[in-house]
Amino acid sequence: MTEVAAGERPAPARATPVLEARRRRGGSGIGRTISRASFVTVASLVFAGLGLAWWAATRFSLVQPIFLPSPASVGSRLLFLASDGTMATDLGASLYRIAIGFLIASALAIPIGVLIGTFTTWEAAIEPLVDFIRYMPVVAFVPLSILWMGTGDGQKFLIIFIGTFFQQVLMVMDNVKRVPADFIGLGRTLGLPDRKILTRIVVPCALPGIWDTLRISLGWAWTWLVLAELVAATSGLGYRITVSQRYFQTNTIIGYILLLGGLGLVTDQAMKAAEAVLFRYAKRGRS
Amino acid sequence: MSEPKLRIRGLNKSFRAGKIRTQALRDITIDLGQNEFVSLVGSSGCGKSTLLSIVAGLQDPDSGDMAIDGSPIEAPGLDRGVVFQSYTLLPWLTAQRNIEFALRAAGHAAPERRRIARDHLDLVQLGHCANLYPGELSGGMKQRVAIARALSYRPKMLLMDEPFGALDALTRQQMQELLTEIWDKHRLTVLFVTHDVEEAIYLSDRIVVMGIGPGRVTATFDVPIPRPRPVEVLESGMFLDLQRKVLRAIRESSKRLEPV
Numbered sequence: 001m002t003e004v005a006a007g008e009r010p011a012p013a014r015a016t017p018v019l020e021a022r023r024r025r026g027g028s029g030i031g032r033t034i035s036r037a038s039f040v041t042v043a044s045l046v047f048a049g050l051g052l053a054w055w056a057a058t059r060f061s062l063v064q065p066i067f068l069p070s071p072a073s074v075g076s077r078l079l080f081l082a083s084d085g086t087m088a089t090d091l092g093a094s095l096y097r098i099a100i101g102f103l104i105a106s107a108l109a110i111p112i113g114v115l116i117g118t119f120t121t122w123e124a125a126i127e128p129l130v131d132f133i134r135y136m137p138v139v140a141f142v143p144l145s146i147l148w149m150g151t152g153d154g155q156k157f158l159i160i161f162i163g164t165f166f167q168q169v170l171m172v173m174d175n176v177k178r179v180p181a182d183f184i185g186l187g188r189t190l191g192l193p194d195r196k197i198l199t200r201i202v203v204p205c206a207l208p209g210i211w212d213t214l215r216i217s218l219g220w221a222w223t224w225l226v227l228a229e230l231v232a233a234t235s236g237l238g239y240r241i242t243v244s245q246r247y248f249q250t251n252t253i254i255g256y257i258l259l260l261g262g263l264g265l266v267t268d269q270a271m272k273a274a275e276a277v278l279f280r281y282a283k284r285g286r287s
Numbered sequence: 288m289s290e291p292k293l294r295i296r297g298l299n300k301s302f303r304a305g306k307i308r309t310q311a312l313r314d315i316t317i318d319l320g321q322n323e324f325v326s327l328v329g330s331s332g333c334g335k336s337t338l339l340s341i342v343a344g345l346q347d348p349d350s351g352d353m354a355i356d357g358s359p360i361e362a363p364g365l366d367r368g369v370v371f372q373s374y375t376l377l378p379w380l381t382a383q384r385n386i387e388f389a390l391r392a393a394g395h396a397a398p399e400r401r402r403i404a405r406d407h408l409d410l411v412q413l414g415h416c417a418n419l420y421p422g423e424l425s426g427g428m429k430q431r432v433a434i435a436r437a438l439s440y441r442p443k444m445l446l447m448d449e450p451f452g453a454l455d456a457l458t459r460q461q462m463q464e465l466l467t468e469i470w471d472k473h474r475l476t477v478l479f480v481t482h483d484v485e486e487a488i489y490l491s492d493r494i495v496v497m498g499i500g501p502g503r504v505t506a507t508f509d510v511p512i513p514r515p516r517p518v519e520v521l522e523s524g525m526f527l528d529l530q531r532k533v534l535r536a537i538r539e540s541s542k543r544l545e546p547v
């Protein structure tokens with residue numbers, strides 16, 4: 001016993017220089033973070049690298065322009081669509097649809113998720129049903145939604161709703177269930193009624209998680225919107241992509257796909273920035 | 288004989304896991320006098336936390352009676368302040384607001400809440416941390432805020448479940464002194480769960496040893512060490528002797544009775 005202890009003692013001393021050497025090399029490892037500047041640099045390099053590969057592929061005619069137009073062609077096409085107002089109209093239609101569809105889904109999913117995350121009876125009533133519907137393929141609802149609602153905005157709202165609502169409900173339920181039992185115990189020892197425990201403890205505690213749920217599901221909402229617009233629409237980003245396919249305008253298609261990616265990236269970053277402001281306390285570590 | 292502060296009579300509690308029922312507490316009977324400091328010790332799994340949360344009103348017993356000042360305990364309430372092992376400070380509220388949160392529940396008006404919360408932060412020597420969030424406080428500081436919060440609404444009793452378990456030795460010692468001071472000043476009655484026998488003796492008037500399988504009271508020791516108790520008492524013969532006895536009692540009572 002004593003021998004083992006004695007044998008073990010020098011071990012940390014030997015381990016330290018190794019760790020230090022690692023740190024000096026500035027390498028990345030599990031649990032190690034890199035500076036914000038390096039993070040941005042690495043991310044930009046990846047984008048630049050892919051852009052360069054694209055440029056090279058078209059510059060040296062490795063692919064036909066009809067399949068993959070050059071970055072310059074896509075760029076000038078986007079500029080043209082922006083200047084003649086087409087892009088603004090398409091964007092306006094799509095943003096309106098996603099805003100309304102996503103708001104309806106979220107406004108219903110949050111209270112229902114909180115309810116079934118808190119009360120087991122409600123969970124029994126709703127959770128299995130939601131789970132059942134959740135596994136039905138959203139795409140299969142597209143023809144049905146057209147039969148029900150035509151090809152107007154209502155049908156787009158419906159597809160966005162079907163695609164996001166059921167996932168959101170389950171994720172919000174999960175956010176709520178993660179509220180530590182002791183927090184609820186605290187509320188009870190303070191003599192708070194269930195309603196106040198819900199509004200003053202459960203909801204504020206689950207809020208950062210719910211915000212995250214919204215951020216993630218907003219990404220899916222974009223997918224379902226474009227899908228709905230591809231199939232049946234007379235305006236919007238997805239509609240423009242379908243029309244362009246008809247005229248072999250690959251540069252418009254790729255331009256709009258990039259635009260959609262950019263929109264996703266921007267909204268995601270915006271929501272993350274808002275999160276950092278709204279939930280400042282959480283960033284400083286959890287209690 | 289005067290009415291005890293807390294009276295527990297013939298308390299039983301069992302849990303069902305699948306088809307198997309295990310008895311966690313059997314026939315627990317304990318009295319706590321006014322301003323008495325009682326520690327519960329016993330090996331892991333003997334039901335200390337379960338007993339505490341039943342007294343807090345967070346769990347229901349299968350049978351048995353409990354009363355505070357003669358009135359039966361039926362639900363959680365502001366007459367019992369609970370300090371959980373996990374601090375349970377609400378992370379979205381500052382230290383000050385965490386205390387105000389409890390005072391609001393207790394029905395105090397806003398200006399009064401601010402003043403009382405401030406006073407209690409000062410009491411635990413954290414006046415300068417009023418505007419910090421729990422994430423910015425160390426473990427010991429969090430625990431002090433939690434104690435300040437539990438005291439702020441003047442409960443008759445304090446129920447504490449291994450409150451200092453996660454603290455380093457020095458902070459722990461400071462917290463023990465602080466708790467003794469507050470207990471004395473506010474004439475509190477405290478039920479304190481710990482698995483540290485030294486801590487139990489240093490703090491308590493009486494120690495209740497619980498045995499396992501099922502959880503039951505197996506021994507009770509009075510602590511005849513006069514107060515105030517300077518740190519040096521930890522080395523005194525009387526202290527060490529008592530510590531040995533309590534440890535032996537725990538060891539003997541952690542042999543299971545019979546399979547239930």
Ligand SMILES: Nc1ncnc2c1ncn2[C@@H]1O[C@H](COP(=O)(O)OP(=O)(O)OP(=O)(O)O)[C@@H](O)[C@H]1O
Pocket residue numbers: 302303304311329330331332333334335336337338482502
């Ligand atoms: N919610 C529960 N469901 C099932 N069994 C439980 C539950 N809570 C406690 N038990 C059982 O009751 C017994 C007592 O548990 P308890 O947490 O009260 O022990 P403890 O004395 O506080 O232990 P420790 O010192 O490790 O904290 C254990 O055997 C535990 O498995």
Ligand SMILES: [Mg+2]
Pocket residue numbers: 335336337
């Ligand atoms: Mg315990």
